[in-house]
Amino acid sequence: MSVAHTGVTVEAAAAAHPGPCGEDDCGIRDVLDRIGDKWTVLVIVELSKGTRRFRELQRAIPGISQRMLTVTTRRLTRDGLISRTPYPTIPPQVDYDLTSIGRSLAAAVFALSDWSREHKDAIASARAEWDEQNSAI
Template sequence: MSLTHTDVTAGPAQLDPCGHAEQVDCGIRDVLDRVGDKWSVLVIVELSNGTRRFRELQRAIQGISQRMLTLTVRRLERDGLVLRTVYPTVPAQVDYRLTETGESISHLVRALADWSIEHRDAIALARRTYDAQHPDNEIR
């Protein structure tokens, strides 16, 4: 190294979960975005109870619009978590169920939902306390 060398020497490379030194998420973020969004969690939790028709899902998931439910089940179907079955009736009957992959994650998603219910009051209190102490905060 020369006397005029002023660059900071980097420490050991930080490895991502896939063992790469560069910033690569190996699809983890994409999967978590899907199974971690509010509507997907609620659809998976409901389908973990068994096969449901579209309207049954919509009635069971409070606040979801028809369009959002359609988008959510399509995304879950695309990801291989939900199977959509159309029966040749008039009008067509459609039902949804979890695939084997969907079933394999359902206990984790259900645990997250259960944890959310169990801790919602404590989180709400923490938010109110924080907001009272930081009235100009932009997080809300």
Template sequence: MTAEVHEVYEPHEPHEVCEDDCGIRDVLDRLGDRWSVLVIVVLAKGTHRFSELHQAIPGISQRMLTLTTKRLVRDGLVERTVYPTVPPQTEYRLTAMGRSLSAAITELANWSRSHKALIAEARSHWDAEHPGGL
């Protein structure tokens, strides 16, 4: 296995012990759910109607897409516009905050791609040393 030196993350502010999760758990829970990141990735490509979002995300039900988009709108990451047509047309687009999150997701995806082989190698090494698994 190749050895690489990685920088350790150091917070910008002096470390303070938090009584709770320092307010990040709620945000990370939203981003860690099954569908939110996928909706953000699709919307990073531009404005989409509900049906276009539904088609672009395989496996998501209409109900789950409705819940996910409502949560993302509530969080200020997505903007929902309803046009008074018959039937009503609804469009979704990322807000400025949603676009900044999209950039962070892109960085994470890039990191994942560049470290995929190293992670696979580390897993193989670990699995060889621990035949019983996890």
């Protein structure tokens, strides 16, 4: 079996976690993988503040490398979440902005952030209780 062969893996995963649409899960897993990515969320949050150039994004997102920002912006552009506007200048300049779909994702990210802030104490308490009960295991 070649390294690239994933038929068994895909079939086993689909059988173990059948989605609402059956084996192919309607592409939901692919979308959730993209929007659940750490860098994607940070780029979306930064672009929710307005149009940014590449270097502005890089400076605003601590820890992101040039390569990772390039990969992330390409993926988000391909997915239709951000728009990329190049300008024929030297050096080349590119503006990035959220599309309407990207703005709707930003709203969902902020809603999740609000939920997290609202429930962080309860979650911390539940974790502490669980840790205490399971510390002898």
